[in-house]
Amino acid sequence: MLPLGMIFALSIAAYLAGAFASLACWRKPALARYICCSAALAGAGLGGLAAVLGILRGAPVAWSVPSGIPLFAYSFSYDALAGFFNLALAIPVVAVSIYSFGYLKELEGKRNIGFFGFLFHLLLLSLTIAFTAANAFLFLISWEVMALAAYGLVTFYHEDRETRRAGLLYVIMAHIDAGCLLLGFGLLIQASGSAEFASFHKAAMQLSSSQQTAAFVLFFLGFGIKAGVIPFHIWLPAAHPVAPSNVSALLSGIVIKTGIYGMTRIFLDSLGGVPSWAGLLVLIVGVVSAVLGVLYALMEHDLKRLLAYHSIENIGIILMGLGAGLIFRVAGHPMLAAVALVAAMFHTLNHAIFKSLLFLGAGSVLHSTGTRNMEEMGGLIRPMPVTAFCFLIGAVAISGLPPLNGFVSEWLTYQTLLAGFGAIPGLTRILFPLAGSMLALTGALAAACFVKAFAITFLALPRGAESRNAHEAPRTMLIGMGWLTLACAALGLGVTWFLPLFDAMTEQLLGQQVSAHLVTGHGLVLSAGMRTSGTVSPMVIAVGLVVLMLPAALLVAVGVRRFGRKRGPVWDCGLPGLSAENEYTATAFSKALRMIFSVLYKPRREIQAVFDVSPYFPKEIRFESGIEPTFEKRLYAPLQEFIFRFSSKMRTIQAGSIHAYLAYIFVTLVLLLLFGVRK
Amino acid sequence: MILLGLLIVPLAAAPLAFLLRRRRMLEVVNLAAFAIVLALAGGLVAVVLRSGPVSMWDGFFYADALSALVVLLSAFVSFVCSIYAVGYFRHEERSGVLQEAEKVGGRLAVDKLREYYALMPLLVFAMMLVALANNLGILWVAVEGTTLASVFLVMFYGRETSLEAAWKYAIIGGVGLSMALFGTILTYYSAYGALGTDALAGLNWSVLARNAAHFDKPTMRLAFILILLGYGTKAGIAPMHTWKPEAYSEAPIPGAAMLATGVLNCALYGLVRFYILSSKCLGPQFGSRLLILFGLLSMGVAVPFILVQKNFRRLLAYSSIDHSGIMVLALGFGGPLGILGMLLHMTFHSVTKPLLFFCAGNVQQHLNTDLFRKAKGGLIHSMPLTGAAFLMVTLAVTGSPPFSFFQSEFTILRAGFSGGHFVLAVFFVSFLMLVFSGFLVHITDLVLGENPGLPRADVCGWKKYSVAGLAVVVVVMGFWIPAPLFRLIQGAVGIVVGG
Amino acid sequence: MLTNSGLQLVLLLLVAPLLSGMIKTLKARLQTRCGPGILQSYRDILKLLRKGMVIPETASWIFSAAPYMVFGTATLVGLMIPMTTTRAPLSLFGGVLAVVYLLALGRFFLALGGLDTGSSFGGLGSSREMTISAIAEPAMMLAIFTVALGANSTNLSEMARIAVTQSWRFLAPSQMLAFAALFIVLIAETGRIPVDNPATHLELTMIHEAMILEYSGPYLALIEWGSSIKQLVLMTLLVNTFFPFGLSSDWTVRTVGLGLVFYLAKLLLLACLVVLVETTNAKLRLFRVPELLMVAFILGALALISTFLF
């Protein structure tokens, strides 16, 4: 199908052009900025178009471009899955590239925007290729280029030590996951004799069970690290916040989704399903990531770190759906598997959208206040109303509240898990509802967390000078956010119209089309498919809410008309003179949860009182509290410790004595003479 | 004719250097000589590709695809190094380092320069001889020659440390090579019975390769062990690697680069030649096991030193130990894939490593130290080009895509899998990961960070353009390998595998 | 459908204050006070509607949006659950999950409203409210799942229909356990002793009240009304899913009337139960509440397990 190929090629060309053009004119920041952003916009637009075409077309299209390396050919295959992920890429990228027009302006003259543009486009390019590569070699290359470009962007402010450390952590973890994938693909290639994805499916059948296990573990490690599942998540909250915010949006929005893509592609397509224990493992890891992710998020008062932890949580939710799907597939319920897959993929798309939205929002807050620390914010809703509104929508969406898109995908996940109870024999079925309840916990905690995030950032009185004289972000940034806000609403309310987009994918991976089963009630109502007959209609809910609020509004209006309403000072139980100092803070807000889950957090606090006469009349009190980063402290630090101690011990080998050096050779020789000569 | 040219040009350039008085002349002669050598090497490649192996003086000199490859790489490396050397030594002279060296040597700065510009062609001559000699004895003589020439390079600066390094290099190298000689003698002995009549040409590889099947097996086994240890010492395979960090951190950068690439290739070339014989005589099994053992050992030994390294010159040395380990491992994995992987790796290594050395050289001349501790970081501000190139080549040399090493390592991994060495492959990959981490931690600390306010470097054109040009080559290599080069490599693979 | 919705809406709006009044009075009687009288809640709401209101200077539009959200969500949810008949008007458009999440939406905005004024009490209230509801969530879900899995649907009408067909199912251990769990959750969600004390304005103990401290006039009326509706909804959920007696399965006057009678009777019983609990318990410390909810969670899990053991 020519047009698809054309458009796809064009979008890739746009990214390439953008990369080199903006690098070329790095001496002219403004020009570089325009080139970077508009090229990205063009590329994303074309990419999105290609994606829609690809999805509608269903049947995969394949191209093979001869590479300059005789060993391998660059072969692409544009199937429904690729199309879907390209769509999930395109939507945020459109927003981000519009946003960047305004966002990058302040960097002009300060940083090398040309180089930024180069890396940015490299990232987009590698993402696009990673989603469409049909060849392990090409996939790995794009995979690693993606990691390196992201590394470059994360360490864009490399003067800051924390940033450098974060970047290193990120790129090293990324390299480790690439290593796992290398081994995994090595197995498959060995079995199939070719690096083409298409050939893996048959080959995977011939693998011995131990090899299959090895392959699964390797791929799960590799993609899991990339997706930032717990316990491989430590790089994520370190790296995403320090990047420029428009990049953080992409990193959290789509880059970590490559892990999800990889799992879907390999587990469902190449390996052709995995044993049920593997599916269960995915499910459980998902649950753990979701709950722990949100729990850690609650303790953050760095706005961007908080969002980063929520990415972990949402990856967890996605994995719940995916894991369920894998289990169903093995258990022989392709239909259920398809529904589960839809749930997972839909949440992937949604998270891509609202997480980008939230990061962009955080970006414009950072842009106008210059701080990421929520404790210094507050009252921003007055200076920056639009940003506040967009952020609020994002918050509602990510908390999975109706009628927005987050709710819909979580609802589908619930339904999947419920169906699992009926579909899976044996004791394991218990896990499904339990997972469901954990999902409920996650959702509620997320809501709590975003109440905190939104309220402390945007509501009440400003807590710091920066937020007192904050200003609204430039229009382009607002447009970018507005686009995503619309997307959140549209995907929520109009879910029933978008569902058919998933058919091609489920058809391709599981041989099932489910949208027909998922939509009832004149195309307005979303239904849970076959086993459990739950239904919901975000559209009607939204309308209903409005309709029911009208009379209330009427009542209030009448009341106000007759009895008046006036603005007055805060009553506050009669305490006069409310000031920012005695406002509730983010730390205070999460205090209750910190104490309830103290087993997990191991919170530490220190209070120092400075006083003249008696400790009962302190002049000033310094309060500091924090939680123990369990995984970093208990898992990674000891490992690193061990490696370095071992290495330092090893250094005595090279102690400078030539006699020792000769002795090594001598001993080796003698040993080889003793053992090597005889057969 | 070409063969003679390849040998004579450098041989002539050496004494010429002694006659010349002015620095510029020396530089010109060197550049010209190596340019010609490179051209001739290209010619040789063309000939070999067109009409098979070339031989001369009834098979005294012999060049097949394998030798052509090594010749090409050596020529390339020496040419690039000679370009960089100009800028490097001019800076050394300006900063008075040479004058210091001269005091120690008791001679003038120009004499010092002349010493370098005379030694380099000799080294190149030896390298060419290694690749072109058919007679394994001459091969040995030539390799010994590279050692003798490079010993002077190592003691170039005449500091106490450089004497120490030179001593270690000479002694360990000497022992190693005498093992290699013993191996050669024993090979001859094991062939003696089989060859009988044409015993006079009895050390000619082409002859040996023909009848290798009938050699005396136990002798051959002993011979191969000695050869492995001998040329392994030269290639810096653990546990014979100990001279490398010392020698590399003392020699002047261009010389060190030559050692790390050209000389390394020569040693591996010798190893490969004997590997072919032994695998024909004893079957691949015997050699493979040893090679894999030593290859992994070298990689493993390099890792901790790379992780905790205080000195970036030594870091490069360990990286080259790591790489020779990789190549030996690949040879051990064997099979078409393994050999292909090895030769590709050798090619990429010869292209990439010099850049790494040049960047390190620029940094060292910029900071007047080779210790990480003394460097404040943030070099990207004062030397953007070198800084960027350094980061890039670090990624390249640690084998991360899209740079070329990824291709070879991918191939080697496949070879490992098809050999059924799953566990070894896991080790291989995890070593690569660790090396990557170590390297990146060190180099980013060096290059990135706040601006320490150093004066602007990257001014000398010679240094700048050699770095920039080579950087371009490295990047391009990641996406495009010239078809003839690949054909050459495949030809070489054919020689090693099929015979 | 519109008429049904209208009817049920009216029912909601009328019964909700009645119920809370009833509970107040019963409680007073049980504590041998004479109490305010059943209609007190109506009077309160009317009074509030007839007052002028004061909006804190620090507050933003969120503050004003919250009351509508609370009221809207509560009433909308009310239309999704079967009260007198199994066929709830909007049940097709949102099952039990929608109910839970809509209530969460209301809570979300109410908490924002609490924080919007910047008063530390508001923050305190919101923090506690969100915390407790978060911990209550899994228990509630488990309990609900137990029922939903029994009916093989998350659709409340469907659940009720199935329940009607097997009225004595509530004797099954799983149902019992689920009921117990859900009851505890109900206590927590409606902010009653031992979790919260709706009557207090003592800063240390209040949760819900602290959030709405700054509200006055019609807004307060909306919130009070909304939360009483929420309470009604939850209790209805409890009684109708576990004791579906008398639920009419169509919309004829007779059956509906009969259903209404049954329904009110069941509500009264449940109210008594609540009151009993309230009077016999003292309020828990905030950090003891999680333990209580943990119990609820365990009950829910047991319920779940017992569904497929028995």
Place this chain on the structure above:
Amino acid sequence: MPFAPNPELGNRIITLMAALVLVLQIAAVGQRRIVSSIRIFAVQSFLLGSIAAVIAYFNQASHIYIAALLTVFLKAGLLPRLLERLVERIGIRREIDPLINVPLSILIAGCLTLLGYVVAESFYHPEETSARAALGHNTLAVAIALFLIGFFTMVNRRKALTQVLGLLSLENGLFLAAISLTYGMPLVVEIGIFFDVLVAVMVLGILVFRIGETFDSMDVSKLRKLRE
């Protein structure tokens, strides 16, 4: 020629001399004074040269005479001169103490000899009972032993010069192997090797000299600046 060349006799003589060389090597291990170990090396080289001559005589392999002459001239004549000259130039008369004390060193040398025989044993073919094979088997054992012991002295000795000596005597082992196993290499190779050895000794000599005057000590175990 009073008697016709008789390979049997030749082999006996060669084996005897080889054994003598080996003994000298072991003696060198026990040696404490530099000069005397240089002398021992000279004698050893002379013996090797004469072995070569004997082989050349008994097998009519004329080109080996050249090798023999070269050996006697270079290794027994020139090199020892140069080395002694060097010793005087630097003026080290001090006793040299090995890292491992003498008796133990000699014991180890013995073990290494044994190892040499073990290795040689492994490719002694009883089926081909030609004199050459037997001779090869014996001399190869000696050669390996020489090689190992030379190597061992290099590990064992502190002084730069003695390490050079070790290297040279190790090369002697190779020479023995070359002439006795294969009646010498092709001539080119022989000459190349001799040339290389000469240059190598020159280079090492220069190094030794420079080390001597830079560190005013020949003790290479003090060269430990370059290290991790």
